[in-house]
Amino acid sequence: MSDWMVTQSPSRGRRPRALSxxxxxxxxxxxxxxxxxxxxxxxxxxxxxxxxxxxxxxxxxxxxxxxxxxxxxxxxxxxxxxxxxxxxxxxxxxxxxxxxxxxxxxxxxxxxxxxxxxxxxxxxxxxxxxxxxxxxxxxxxxxxxxxxxxxxxxxxxxxxxxxxxxxxxxxxxxxxxxxxxxxxxxxxRISQVIARIATESFRVVASMPVPMEDGDPAGLGPQTAWVPHEGRAGVLRDVHIARLVRVARKHGVVLRLLPRIGDFVVPGMPVLAVHGGPVPPRRALRRAVSVGVERTYHQDLGFGLRQLVDIALRALSSAINDPTTAVQALDRVVQFLAALSRRPLDTARHRDRDGAVRLVQPLPGWTELVDLGFTEVRGCAVGSPQVCRRLLAGLEDLLLLAPPERREPLLRHRELLRQAVGLAAPTPADRAFALRPDRQGIG
Known part of the structure; x- marks a missing residue:
C-alpha cells in the first residue's frame, strides 16, 4: 500500500498551505x-x-x-x-x-x-x-x-x-x-464551470501531504480502542488534521481515521481507531470531525472527479444530448488522473514536528479513481462515437504516463469499451470509426 506522508524538511520546498x-x-x-x-x-x-x-x-x-x-x-x-x-x-x-x-x-x-x-x-x-x-x-x-x-x-x-x-x-x-x-x-458557460471544478480539485491534490522517500518502517501498533461518531448523521466533510495530530502527540498514540472523506456516517459508527495507548479524552476530540449534508472540496480527493463525471453523464442523457460537453469533461478527468498517475495514494500519514506518525487518513486508490472517472461515462458513451474516440485517446495517454503496476484498470476499461462498441456498432466501418482514438472526439 502506498502512502502520503508529511515531512518537515525544508529542502523539499513549501507546498500550498491548506485552509483550516x-x-x-x-x-x-x-x-x-x-x-x-x-x-x-x-x-x-x-x-x-x-x-x-x-x-x-x-x-x-x-x-x-x-x-x-x-x-x-x-x-x-x-x-x-x-x-x-x-x-x-x-x-x-x-x-x-x-x-x-x-x-x-x-x-x-x-x-x-x-x-x-x-x-x-x-x-x-x-x-x-x-x-x-x-x-x-x-x-x-x-x-x-x-x-x-x-x-x-x-x-x-x-x-x-x-x-x-x-x-x-x-x-x-x-x-x-x-x-x-x-x-x-x-x-x-460550461467550459468555465468545468475549468473551475478542475482548479478546485487540483488545490486538494496540492494540499495533500508530501510523500517521504524513506518510507515509514514503524507499524502503527495494536489497536487499543475506537472512537464512535457523536452527533448528527451526514457526510464526513473533513477532519481537523492539526488538532488530531496535537492530541495524538500529547497522549502518545496514533489515530487512524476509519471512514474516508465523503463517506456517510451515522451516530455510533466508529470514526477513529486508537493505536498504541488509551483513548484521548472526548473533549480533546470535540469538533475534530466535521459532518454536513453534502460533500465539499476540502480534503475530498474524489469530489471534483465526481462532479466532472456528473456533468458528462448529464450531457450524454437523452434530454440534453450534448456529447461535446462530455468530451470537455473527459478532458479534465484525464488531466486529473494524469496528475495522480505517479503519486502515492491509498493513505495519508500525518506526522508531528518530531517526525512521528500521529494520524493515518484513508484516501481513494488509483483503481477507485480510474473507475470513478470512466465507468459510468463508458456505459453511456457507446452510442456517441465522439465520446468513445475521446475516451480511448484519454486511456491511451494515461497508459503512457502510468507506471506498469497501475495500467491494469486502464487496460480493463479500454477492453470493455471496445467490446461494448463492437456489440453496438451496426457496421464494421462504424465500429472502426468509433474505436479510433482522437483527443478532440471528432474534431
Missing amino acids: PLAEHLRDTFWFAPTAAMVCVFAVWAGAQLLDTALVEALQEDGEYDTLEELMRFADDAKAVVNAVSSAMMTFIGVVFSISLVAVQMASGQFTPRVVRLFVRSRITKATFAVFLATFVLTLLVLTSFDSADDPRAVTSVPLLQSVLTLGMVALSLLLFVLYVNSTLRLM
Missing part, C-alpha cells in the same frame, strides 16, 4: 462576508464621524466660520446624493440577487446540482453583495449625521468625510457590479 476547516466552512457560506462587511462599515463610519466632529470643532475654535459655511453647503448637496444612493442601492441589491438565482437555477438544471457550490464560493459574488449591503447601511448612518442647524456657530457636525466615503463606496459598488456580471456570465 473553519475557513473552508466559512467559504461555503454566504452570510459571513456581508455580515463582516456591515460590521466593518459601521466601525469605519464611527471613525469618520469622530473626524468630522473634530474638524467642525477645530474650525469653530479658530473662527473659520466662512470655511465652515462652505462645508455646510457642500454637505447639503451631498445629502441629496446620499438620499438617492440609499434609495437606489436596494434596487441594485435586488437585481444582483435575481441574476444569481437565475444563474444558479440554469447551472443546476443544465450541468449538475453540485455546481451550485461554485456560485456560493465565488469571491466576486460575495464581495458584490457585501459592498452593496455595506453601502446601503453606510448611507443610512450618514443620513443620521446631518445637522439641521443653519448657524455655523451652533452646528455640531458636518459629514464631510462621511459623504466622501459614501461616494467612494458607490464607485466601488459600480465597479464590482461590472465584475460580478462578467463573472456570472463566465460561470454560466
Whole structure:
C-alpha cells in the first residue's frame, strides 16, 4: 500500500498551505462576508464621524466660520446624493440577487446540482453583495449625521468625510457590479464551470501531504480502542488534521481515521481507531470531525472527479444530448488522473514536528479513481462515437504516463469499451470509426 506522508524538511520546498476547516466552512457560506462587511462599515463610519466632529470643532475654535459655511453647503448637496444612493442601492441589491438565482437555477438544471457550490464560493459574488449591503447601511448612518442647524456657530457636525466615503463606496459598488456580471456570465458557460471544478480539485491534490522517500518502517501498533461518531448523521466533510495530530502527540498514540472523506456516517459508527495507548479524552476530540449534508472540496480527493463525471453523464442523457460537453469533461478527468498517475495514494500519514506518525487518513486508490472517472461515462458513451474516440485517446495517454503496476484498470476499461462498441456498432466501418482514438472526439 502506498502512502502520503508529511515531512518537515525544508529542502523539499513549501507546498500550498491548506485552509483550516473553519475557513473552508466559512467559504461555503454566504452570510459571513456581508455580515463582516456591515460590521466593518459601521466601525469605519464611527471613525469618520469622530473626524468630522473634530474638524467642525477645530474650525469653530479658530473662527473659520466662512470655511465652515462652505462645508455646510457642500454637505447639503451631498445629502441629496446620499438620499438617492440609499434609495437606489436596494434596487441594485435586488437585481444582483435575481441574476444569481437565475444563474444558479440554469447551472443546476443544465450541468449538475453540485455546481451550485461554485456560485456560493465565488469571491466576486460575495464581495458584490457585501459592498452593496455595506453601502446601503453606510448611507443610512450618514443620513443620521446631518445637522439641521443653519448657524455655523451652533452646528455640531458636518459629514464631510462621511459623504466622501459614501461616494467612494458607490464607485466601488459600480465597479464590482461590472465584475460580478462578467463573472456570472463566465460561470454560466460550461467550459468555465468545468475549468473551475478542475482548479478546485487540483488545490486538494496540492494540499495533500508530501510523500517521504524513506518510507515509514514503524507499524502503527495494536489497536487499543475506537472512537464512535457523536452527533448528527451526514457526510464526513473533513477532519481537523492539526488538532488530531496535537492530541495524538500529547497522549502518545496514533489515530487512524476509519471512514474516508465523503463517506456517510451515522451516530455510533466508529470514526477513529486508537493505536498504541488509551483513548484521548472526548473533549480533546470535540469538533475534530466535521459532518454536513453534502460533500465539499476540502480534503475530498474524489469530489471534483465526481462532479466532472456528473456533468458528462448529464450531457450524454437523452434530454440534453450534448456529447461535446462530455468530451470537455473527459478532458479534465484525464488531466486529473494524469496528475495522480505517479503519486502515492491509498493513505495519508500525518506526522508531528518530531517526525512521528500521529494520524493515518484513508484516501481513494488509483483503481477507485480510474473507475470513478470512466465507468459510468463508458456505459453511456457507446452510442456517441465522439465520446468513445475521446475516451480511448484519454486511456491511451494515461497508459503512457502510468507506471506498469497501475495500467491494469486502464487496460480493463479500454477492453470493455471496445467490446461494448463492437456489440453496438451496426457496421464494421462504424465500429472502426468509433474505436479510433482522437483527443478532440471528432474534431
